Amino acid sequence: MTRTPPFRLAQGGRLIDRAFQIPFRFDGRHLRGVTGDTLASALLANGQMLMGRSFKYHRPRGPIASGAEEPNALLSLGQGGRFEPNQRATTTPLVAGMVTRSQNCWPSLDADLMAVNNWLSPLFPAGFYYKTFIHPRPFWKHLFEPVIRRSAGLGAAPVEADPDRYEQAYAFADLVVVGGGIAGLTAARDAAASGQRVIVLEQAPHWGGRTPTDHPGGQAAVDALLADLRGRENVTLRRNTMATGLYDHGYLIAREAIADHDPNAGLPRQRLWRIRAGHVVTATGALERPLSFACNDVPGVMLASAVRDFITDYGVAPGQSILVVTNNDDAYRTALAARAAGLDVPAIIDARPLADGALPQAAREAGIRVLTGTGIAKVKGGKHVEAAAICDQSGEGRVLETIACDVIAMSGGWSPVVHLWSHCGGKLVWDDQAAMFRPDPDRPPLGADGKGNVTVTGAANGDLACAGDLEQPEGATMPVWVMPARAPYKLRTKMWLDFQNDVKVSDVELAAREGYASVEHTKRYTTLGMATDQGKVSNINGLAILSAALDQPIPQTGTTTFRPPYTPLTLATIAAEARGEAFQPLRKTPIHGWHETHGASFEPVGQWRRPYCYPQGAEDRHAAVNREILAVRGGVGTLDASTLGKILVKGPDAGRFLDMLYTNMMSTLPVGKCRYGLMCNENGFLMDDGVVARLSEDSWLCHTTTGGAERIHGHMEDWLQCEWWDWKVYTANLTEQFAQIAVAGPKARALLERLPGTIDLAALPFMQWAEGELAGIPARIFRISFSGELSYEIAVPAGRGLELWQTLQREGRDFGITPYGTEAMHVMRAEKGFIMIGDETDGTIIPQDLGLDWAISKKKPDYIGKRAQKRLHMTDGNRWKLVGIESLSDKVIPDGAHAVAEGTNGNGQRKVQGRITSSYHSPTLGKPIAMALVRHGPARMGQVLDFPMPSGEVLQGRICDPVFYDKEGSRLNG
Template sequence: MSLRLDTGGRFIDRATPVRFTFNGQPHEGFAGDTLASALMGAGRLMVGRSFKYHRPRGVVASGVEEPNALFALGAGGRHEPNQRATTTDLAAGMQIRSQNHWPGLGFDIGALNARLARFLPAGFYYKTFLSPPAFWKHVYEPLIRQSAGLGRAPQAADPDGYEHFHIHVDVLIAGGGVAGIQAALLAGEAGARVLMMEQTAHWGGRAPVDSVTVAGQPAQDWLRAALARLDAMKNVTLRTRCGVVGVYDHGYVLADEQPPPPGPRHRLWKIRARQVIAATGALERPLAFPGNDVPGVLLASAVRDYVVNWAVAPGRRTVIVTNNDDAYRTAIALVEAGLEVPAILDARGQANGPLPERARALGLRVETGKGIGKVRGKTRVTGAGLCNQRGSGLVTEVIPCDAVAMSGGWSPVVHLWSHCGGKLIWDETQAHFRPDPALGPVSHDGVAFVHCAGAAAGALQAGPCQTTAGQAAGAVLKLLGCKAGAPDHATAEAEAPLAPVWVMPQRAGPALRAKMWLDFQNDVKVSDVQLAAREGYESVEHTKRYTTLGMATDQGKLSNINGLAVLAESLGAGIPQVGTTTFRPPYTPVPLGAIAGQARGKTFQPLRRTPMQDWHEAEGARFEPVGQWRRPYAYPKGESLAQAVRREVRNTRENVGLLDASTLGKLLVKGPDAGRFLDLLYTNMMSSLKVGRCRYGLMCNENGFLMEDGVVARLGEDSFLCHTTSGGAEHIHQHMEEWLQTEWWDMRVYVANLTEQYAQIAVVGPKARQLLERLGGMDVSPERVPFMGWAEGVLATIPARVFRISFSGELSFEVAVPAKRGMAFWQACLEAGADLGIAPYGTEALHVMRAEKGFIMIGDETDGTVTPQDLGLDWAVSKKKDDFIGKRGQARLHLSGPDRWRLVGLETTDGSVLPEGAYALAPGRNANGQRNVQGRVTSTYHSPTLGRGIAMGLVRRGPERMGEVLEFSSLDGPPVPARIVSPVFYDPDGEKQNV
């Protein structure tokens, strides 16, 4: 029975009781408790069920490595599954529930799985795939899907807030133990900008618990003084409850903070650090022995933490089992707290260091060469069976107890070091992997930017810990051009080397090894890893996935080394030869809310507004979504949408129309290599474009398929303005940056997205030039602004850049003005053109007019499988250039074959409008009984200009079949006949636009 001690507990405030419920039952803890310590203090030892066999589970650890005590917190929108009880602070009114059981924690139907263990070996779910498909589909799959997962996702909306915070620092220190604080002092006093983050609510790490002395003072006193020094430094920022979860290339780091109320629920830190010091400490390893998963079996360090920090213990009588000296600290702490330690079972042949001798001096029984052959109890420990470590597991004595504290040694927390490719070496003396200083993460220029300090570097003793802190800080400051001082010295009792013991007893047979647990959460046993080895899984990565060892929330924190050791033994190899799994970010889970930050609801993808948006709304425009924009579809005036579109087309063809084209992407590409860069991006030549001229260009992906089109204007010798589709600006900007940063990083090119810096208004129609001339300020004659040319000047007293380009086939000017003057220019156009029949038109009229001219639309005529050649745009694909993105893809036989579907125009024989998306039917049927097809409609409209339906489509060998009539599918009627014609329906010679 766990219990609350009458004295002690440096983190709790006994004057402030805190009430909460666990599975609906009321309990009480103290302010400063974690959920784990509060439940332990309330007498709750069994807190959950394991994933696979639903075995009873209790708290094992006291930190982020806890695999068992994962709770569902809160209700409604604040429901959070799989929250670690060991790292969650107790709060008044908390509602917590255990997981993975039905109907209750005490009686769980799922526990029947344990009786079926022989039928559920490692990898059993993979083996079910070998069954007949029907049996898998109707029997295995539903059962496995039903049992997958531990917690349940919340169903209601989350009412809490989350935010992101960006910061640049010289030095980021992850970990607020003695080593991290030492490094912060050295870096801060040298003048560097320092950010130190600690994942718990308290500074100092294990030093105060383990009675470490620093600079001749107790650790707690030294901490108080050191933190005061750091607080006084304006160049140092300290954060608790903030865990560094990922280190990425170029010093980019993510950290997840849980600030106290009334702050956001989580704050995601996005950090750029010139140097990173990982002072993340080490995690204690468990030992594998029969029954090591019974509630009441904890890590020795966790027992020590609960007694010293929260004044709770898992039991009154605790047996210690270990292969190293550190566990003796737990025995001493228990005795000093007034608790019993009936025996210390040490697997080593002798234990004569200062700590074992101190334990003997307290009258404790120390048994060397011994282990545990059996833990008695089901839902809590009732006894420990003593056996010879080198034996077969015969229990020679049963020691009555209600808790077992185990210690299998310590493993440095190397995750942050490994995130950016830092390599590890095996330390034979301490039996762990530690960072290899010669093979650490480096930036693109070869400079090391991640350094480990303290236990994270493999220095588990207090003295060497400070040495590594000084070395890490010294290396960092040297790279920053600063000089480091000397750290304060820390001391603790010396420890003798551990014995590399992973399994107890050493010569246990298969029956015993089937009861030894490596991964407590996923129910992976020693026998499971041995089975994986027998079945040919020699790679540690394959074994991990086959057995689920170290997967889910554990990620190898608790089970990794023991599993590697068992696998190595099974393969007859050494642990260094077997290697270790890959540590990837995040180190601890990051809530989806923290990742999203404020990007939720209306701000998930904020709507972008042009300077004329309010005017469009006031005029009753109907809108359509185009990426993050909402563009006017049409401006109905007491008429149907179809009638409004026809009116807008006719007015633009006959008078003058205004289109808000501000949404078009505008990317500035500038630099000495800008022309060469664009030659590689576009299919045609851009470097030969003259200043003051424009050119239509196509972009393809690596496979040769068309992904974007737009007009490029040359602004100067080293400056180009690339126009993109409304939904393509961000994508194309990202595309350019990706190639610049990953392939052509030596090019001297800069790309800036200027889309929202300018309002762009298309003035279109036969009276367009007359309108601009009325505005006054610049010459817009054909000589000054020829077709596919541009000029800069002033219109209506507003600075303007005028592009003579057309997407309608009419005389057209696209006028770009500063965004803040966009509405003024729009209004000036409306006033000056009142007697010219000026009227705005929307995107549907735009689409109709471009289709009348046979102009393609990205997303309509393209679907990711269409090449420029398919669309008759061979003229825009250079035959002279050595290379461009997609050139090799287009050379593949299946992209240049004669049977490709190619662009044509389509006219129904009766003048009606072809159904949108209709397929051109072909003789015969396929294997599924469906009609064969030979093309499809890509765009279809009623043309007000021509008075009949027009369409564009892709048809097999289309251009070779002019005049042929095909049948097109109809959803609710007979096939519709349509004739293949030229895709240019209106003004084929371009006389309307070239005036």
């Protein structure tokens, strides 16, 4: 029969208000719904049953469900940055002006050219892709994969940034009840009465679950519970909040929809709740299962409960003539609801031989024809249901009669929603009587105390009659996995299990025949349950089919693993506030603002942002770096070195401690002096370096690399707390207390002497420090040098760092003072042959590799890493060692380039004998310079190495001393 209006019923619809019309668009058409509609109910009310195309065969599809389990009615919502694919029409509240589109069809939903796949479906059985596209190998990359990728996926990915805001929040409760139906509300009331802190989460905008829809006294019972709970301070009731996952130690993630698709509210669109629950009650209800009969995917074949919901909750007639097919009593409610709404119910097809419970009796009394022991052999119709061929359930599908209808309401029984229970390790038992998996109370998920921390109640526990005394007893469900029971192959190839991924009964049977005995393997081979709905309506039917094919009981087959999230979470919700400026904390020095206003080009160093260089005018970065270097070498420059780690180590055992921490001796360092130190881990590998200054008899200040401050402080505390806990040492990380400015260049002292102060710089030798006042600011001046020039590092309280920096720029103007960035610093240190942690080291380099033996104490009996450096591989004379490399051309040999050796390895690759660790153009020397680790390098001075480039070109470099500039170190004195 054809579908005829009206689709919106004249009466009924407990969730809608017909007074308020809501305009929206679907595939360009202007439609209207009413307040309270979901997108699905509004589309149905406009006669739009066809809502999408299936993934593989592009078969026409309408909604089969009314909630979160819906596999078919996935739409694209919104435009531009708010475009969002794969949104379930059944759970999306209708909002005025909403723009929606169907997916997976071209050129249109009605005329989809890809539907040719449907006619070719016998060619595309389970495993088709695996079998077909594996040979010949090159075809995969160049032909098969591009084609498959283009046709894969449901909705398109959004291309613009999401303009909405999202946030997260933490919550704590003694008890979290998931599910605001009658069972959940009852559990919450019981717990609340004992004074516990209770949070109740409900996925829908309204409370009560199925109870108000299914039971005449349901709404009143729900209202009474809500009134009780609302009166309690210790109870939080949260609607529109989907609990998506339960994790270790009672950690529950939930998504609250605040301003979904209502961008004008100025609110965060969604909020991610991170809830720590002492105990969780899952009252998540049950999902109705489809029945597997031929062509059960034609639009208009729906779950019986969904048909009832659309009629009772939304006042929508999915069709005018509703045929019910069932294996249980519950579906009779749909027949009665349809009849009460004035719709035609031509028959109830009941697979059970007997149906004489209260509900079947009521149906018969209402004059509805009940056919027991029967089933549907086949659905007739293409884009919508036109009729059903009826057969004996026990037979092979011989047609007894054909019944015209435009909707088929099917019910294959109910499956408890066990996802949250299972996420964190709760086990299931198969209930043969009720034909369902339900939580096994003896094997719950465990909390931190080793006790079960989840309990289950209501339909989620298999208690389908949990509406309590509202309910009349129902007759037993009869398991029906295939309809009719002895359906031949031809019918089984038309019985859909997974609607979204187009997996049929015959596909699962094929997998079993091909040897897939494990349900997890079958899932991946057939893609059963792997779509965005994660098989909420298909899994149990699928594994029942697999069990039958393997000739084993269902519990032996078991279920696939339930993994969070229960429904898909938008990535933006997970990111919450961490986007844009707040994506991650940017650490800024006290002089950061000056760098910004003076055109600094920044580079990230850990979470810090440091000026890489300061391009002037039309300069590019390379030119700026060269200018800065020449300015420092020829005059004076300033570097913001505030990011260097500064850790105070103090106590009677501090010297002894630092002797263990550094490879060289720190306890003998005289007060007032500085020493360069290396720090290794227990593996012997170099982990950090820096200058240590002895501040007083019992205190040392340890400088670390920029990225190393927190790590090294943690390293120190680890050894102090966990190994040498009786040593009297305190540490404090003073990194951010001080701004530190390097003033470097032959004119550095002249500049500093212009500033008023109490420190006699002429009397401050290299590798010593002094403190006093400089330009009216309390300062500590270290005469140390990373550039090779006369250089002072000046530490002042962070709050006065900018002031000192600006004073230096002002006073140094006629010296041509030049702020320089990290790249100039890097090049200058390389010109001097100084190593850089992270360039010359990579976590596998020991100090000996870098020719730093002079910084390793021979006298000390022990230091961290000493034992490791005695290992065979560490003392192997073939280790690559640090050398300089002079490029034979004017080209810079790229950082990371490998020097090749004679011969090839087992993989046919050229053997290697070294690699470049740092490489720059040196403006000071006017040529490229590099540092490299080379086998026997220091013994091979003057030899030429080949560095093949990806282009085929071979660059050549000559091994030389790594100190390229001022070998005698005379420039340190200005």
